[in-house]
Amino acid sequence: MSLNFPITTPPWEVLALVAHHLDPKTLAIASCVCKSWFISMSSDHLWKPICNTHFPNLHFTDLGEQIHHVPYHRLYAIGHTAAKRRVQTPCKPKLSLDNLIFSINIRTKSSNIVTIAKPGEELIFDPNGVFKFDVDNVNYECSSMVAVVEDVKITWNVVLSGWKGLFTMMDCEGKVSFSPGAEGWFSEELPSPGCCAGAVASGVVADLKLGFCGRRESGVGKVKVDKVSVGILSIVNWRYVSVDDGLRYLQHFLVPCDD
Numbered sequence: 521m522s523l524n525f526p527i528t529t530p531p532w533e534v535l536a537l538v539a540h541h542l543d544p545k546t547l548a549i550a551s552c553v554c555k556s557w558f559i560s561m562s563s564d565h566l567w568k569p570i571c572n573t574h575f576p577n578l579h580f581t582d583l584g585e586q587i588h589h590v591p592y593h594r595l596y597a598i599g600h601t602a603a604k605r606r607v608q609t610p611c612k613p614k615l616s617l618d619n620l621i622f623s624i625n626i627r628t629k630s631s632n633i634v635t636i637a638k639p640g641e642e643l644i645f646d647p648n649g650v651f652k653f654d655v656d657n658v659n660y661e662c663s664s665m666v667a668v669v670e671d672v673k674i675t676w677n678v679v680l681s682g683w684k685g686l687f688t689m690m691d692c693e694g695k696v697s698f699s700p701g702a703e704g705w706f707s708e709e710l711p712s713p714g715c716c717a718g719a720v721a722s723g724v725v726a727d728l729k730l731g732f733c734g735r736r737e738s739g740v741g742k743v744k745v746d747k748v749s750v751g752i753l754s755i756v757n758w759r760y761v762s763v764d765d766g767l768r769y770l771q772h773f774l775v776p777c778d779d
Contacts, residue, residue: 535560544570544596551593567592575599613767614775617641621679624655624748626730628670634748650759651766652727652751668698674706676728676750678770685774689726689750696730704730707753713772724761724769727753 539547539561547570551561571592617640626634636655643653676690689710696704705728712722731747752766753759761769 562593564592571596615767615771619681623677625675651763652760655748672696680774687773702732725753727751
């Protein structure tokens with residue numbers, strides 16, 4: 521003899537009792553079963569302590585009556601989404617160094633010091649994988665071993681292959697000492713990408729360094745530009761950004777949004 525019992529929905533009290541032992545993800549899934557489960561699994565008395573545990577820094581009471589109509593399961597979803605977004609791994613950049621040409625011009629009032637147009641793949645990479653590169657084969661000499669301080673004008677452009685785009689990383693003036701072993705360091709704050717470029721600081725600067733060495737030729741002392749280094753420096757921790765982060769920054773200015 522078989523007994524057939526009708527299938528009935530568990531009473532509300534049972535659902536509420538079970539719900540107290542469920543994690544947020546299971547609660548959210550259970551609330552999708554039916555309307556009565558949604559009402560039981562989405563109640564504020566369940567989600568308020570969960571919100572306070574997972575996101576204690578969210579003090580919604582300061583917002584007054586404007587927030588009172590928002591259920592706690594919704595507030596938890598907002599906090600959870602925001603937390604995931606902060607740690608989300610960014611997409612690979614659309615650009616690569618092979619797509620770029622680094623154009624650097626450094627000059628004094630009386631002479632041109634450096635004019636370089638270097639494809640990205642020919643740059644000397646930093647072993648730490650950061651957006652900092654050395655440019656070799658710099659041929660400029662000053663026929664004096666005595667320190668000479670001069671005004672210089674520096675322009676650094678990044679060009680997208682085929683002249684499909686150009687972004688000026690640095691366009692500034694400064695002073696540099698032409699003496700053996702000296703270094704000239706120049707930096708200029710970069711604009712914030714996107715619609716907030718004029719209102720929000722980007723937190724990064726373009727960085728350029730000149731290195732000098734001395735040598736003697738036919739009894740005459742000469743100062744030579746030994747090295748030019750360029751990079752993107754974060755002013756948050758005063759470290760160079762990674763190559764991928766540098767490329768992601770540049771693509772905001774070089775790659776159209778619909779690409």
